[in-house]
Amino acid sequence: MKTVIKIKGMSCGGCRKSVENALARVPGVVSADVSLEKAEASVEFDENKAALKDLKAAIVKAGFSAE
Ligand SMILES: [Cu+2]
Numbered sequence: 001m002k003t004v005i006k007i008k009g010m011s012c013g014g015c016r017k018s019v020e021n022a023l024a025r026v027p028g029v030v031s032a033d034v035s036l037e038k039a040e041a042s043v044e045f046d047e048n049k050a051a052l053k054d055l056k057a058a059i060v061k062a063g064f065s066a067e
Helices: 013-024 052-061
Strands: 002-008 029-035 040-045
Touching: 002 052, 013 029, 013 040, 013 052, 040 052
Parallel strands: none
Antiparallel strands: 002 040, 029 040
16 A cells, blocks of 8 residues: 655755665565655555554654654
8 A cells, every 4th residue: 555654854865865765674665755845755565564653663763753
């Protein structure tokens, strides 16, 4: 499935990349596109392997806040 997660705390391309990498490492994530301008991540994932809370936890662990 696909979901969009609002992210707070990103201020540059490095932040964007950190979030993207963190999401890509979550098992079950197919693709993660993070937009710095929109402050959100579009994530495609296999809901049998990953849950929304896992995606948010990865973002928080990377140092940002997810809504
Ligand atoms: Cu940054």
